[in-house]
Amino acid sequence: MDFSKYTHYTFEDFLNDDAFLSFVVEQNVSDVLAWEKFKAAHPHKSKIALAAFDTISTYRQQKVFSNEQAQQSLFEKISGSITAGEPKIKKLSFSPFFRVAAVFAVVLLSAVLYFTLLSKDAVKTDYGMIKTIVLPDGSEVTLNGNSKISYAANFDDGPREVWIDGEALFRVKHINIDTNHIRPAEKFIVHCGDLNIEVLGTTFNVKSRHEKTSVGLLTGKIRVDYDDVNKRRMQFVMKPGDLVKHTEESNLVHQKIVNPQRLTAWIKRQLVFQNASLEEMIGVLQDDLGYEVVLSDKKLGELTVEGEINVVSVKDLLQILSATLHLNIKTYNKKITITK
Known part of the structure; x- marks a missing residue:
């Protein structure tokens, strides 16, 4: 198994990776050797990887029951840890479904704790x-x-x-x-x-x-x-x-x-574009500033303004677009409608 792709994985990535899940469950000899080499070569990633490994191992061990008696024993231990020190009022009888759900809740809590520690x-x-x-x-x-x-x-x-x-x-x-x-x-x-x-x-x-x-x-x-x-x-x-x-x-x-330096013009709240298409400029308006832009025809997005645009307000940008591309632009609050 190739562990090289895991060098940039987060805790959640490990838990969602099918290959890693299979490795933890099966633990073939060749994979274990590769796993040990991976941890030695990437000590900075070992803590997160081991936390994911232990979480998956814990979940697998706790959700599988060989018989009803083992399931009941584990559930009683969980219940006892929760109710220790509290007066017993009434003993409740839970179905197998709720017992498994309770165990899963404990496992989920442990995963949250792992993630919190590595927060x-x-x-x-x-x-x-x-x-x-x-x-x-x-x-x-x-x-x-x-x-x-x-x-x-x-x-x-x-x-x-x-x-x-x-x-x-x-x-x-x-x-x-x-x-x-x-x-x-x-x-x-x-x-x-x-x-x-x-x-x-x-x-x-x-x-x-x-x-x-x-x-x-x-x-x-x-x-x-x-x-x-x-x-x-x-x-x-x-x-x-x-x-x-x-x-x-x-x-x-x-x-x-x-x-x-043009790449960082946004820090000064400048809107700077060089030979940009209308689609590119709309992307900035929507992604950075939260405007909703509606085009009457998607092909309008392919229109390009040659040269540089350098303005400090959305109003100035829309005026330039209207004049240079001969567009009809209407604004209402944070919605912009552009027609030909």
Whole structure:
């Protein structure tokens, strides 16, 4: 069994992976040897992997009963731990269904406890909201509207890992001493969709929405790990000015950008577009600012405005679109209707 794909798994990912579930249940000799090598090679992931392993093992042991007497014995133990110290009023008789349900509830509680012990702090922004947070290592992350970041509450036990859904600007603190010998705790890894970004100390912008991810590098150097269309794990090292785009259905697309600072114009609440289609601009209005945009014809989304647009308000953007693309645009509260 190949455990290499589990290097970026969360606790929930392990529990939802059929191959991992089968391994825990069956534990073939060859798989166990590979499992031990995986834990030795990835000590930062061992705690989460072992927690998932133990949770699955506990569930399997507690939900299977060889006979009614064993089931009754286990249920009485659970009931006794819950009611210890309380006066007994009446002994209740439960059907086998409720006994199994009670056992499952205990197992579920143990899973929750495991997850709590390995809990991640999370920050979410509303539409149109921009917020900067400081991570436990001193790195800064600025979130765009309608974005969420979660990260380990403690960066002491392994690499610095964060998970992003939406858009964010990262300013990563440089903590490694020797770049040729990087310890696990010195790594900084960003998870977004099925793409992972590994950095040491740098500034980059990540946008991950609708199963599409784009990464723009402003300063420093980062490595992007991703799956190509044939599900092979690939790597790409980015330099300042690089922009990469990736989806599950396509290979990594790389391009150079003249002015990387344009990627972070949203921090100043600017709406900046370069040779953008109407569909791209609508995406920003909906995803970042929470507008509902209705097109009378989907083909309108293919219209493109050549050159650069740089405005500070939605009203100014709509005026430009109306004039340059000859569109009829009406707004009502947070709903925008566009017709030809």
